Amino acid sequence: QAQVVESGGGVAQPGRSLRLSCTTSGFTFSTFGMHWVRQAPGKGLEWVAVISHDEDYKRYADSVKGRFIVSRDNSKNILYLQMNNLRVDDSAIYYCTRDLRISTSTWFDPWGQGTPVTVSS
Amino acid sequence: SSELTQDPAVSVALGQTVRIICRGDSLRNYNASWYQKKPRQAPRVVMYGENNRPSGIPDRFSGSRSGNTASLTITGAQAEDEADYYCNSRHDNGNPWVFGGGTKMTV
Secondary structure, three states, rough: OEEEEOOOOEEOOOOOOOEEEEEOOOOOHHHEEEEEEEOOOOOOOOEEEEEEOOOOOOEEEEOOOOOEEEEEEEEOEEEEEEOOOOHHHHHHEEEEEEEEEEOOOOOOEEOOOHHHHHHHH | OOEEEEEEEEEEEOOOOOEEEEEEHHHHOOEEEEEOOOOOOOEEEEOOOOOOOOOOOOOOOOEEEEOOOOEEEEEOOOOHHHHEEEEEOOOOOOOOOEEEEOOEEEE
């Protein structure tokens, strides 16, 4: 079955960088768009970024635009999130998930357990 | 602020029916999807499209949409349904996907 596993989280100081990875299996990765979603402590889910199957389409939440870069390696079935100029309010659990669509319906499935990112001085 | 609005909390007695509502202009053009989130667990999709349940989701979960409102209904709520529920939809202005603020459901 389709699975995603996030990794790469950790502790970073404000202004530093981290790169998250999402290793996928059980589906043809190169044919699906992928998303990053995060949840800060005590807060709700926040959509972060999307990338199309062929990297032609990338979009970011306003809160991370200009600082985060989403990419993918279809030969390795891995999704990435390069997080630059980190801020304290970027602290969250980061999830990757697959984009599924029918007509005007989009949903995200599966989800991994997430990787925690803490930004602190 | 979220462009999809949800009530922060709802309470339901065991075995009773509860409806969780999500409002937003984007819902006039796009269907919502719904996610169940329990502490220390990954989010799980429980509803998508007009009224589609993924495999493994009990049939006590149902969905609907009318105008700018999407609803997730749980008929005969069980203790294991206690969780935070989030709606999500595509969005034409601002961020292209948006989550609602979430509804904490207590059984």
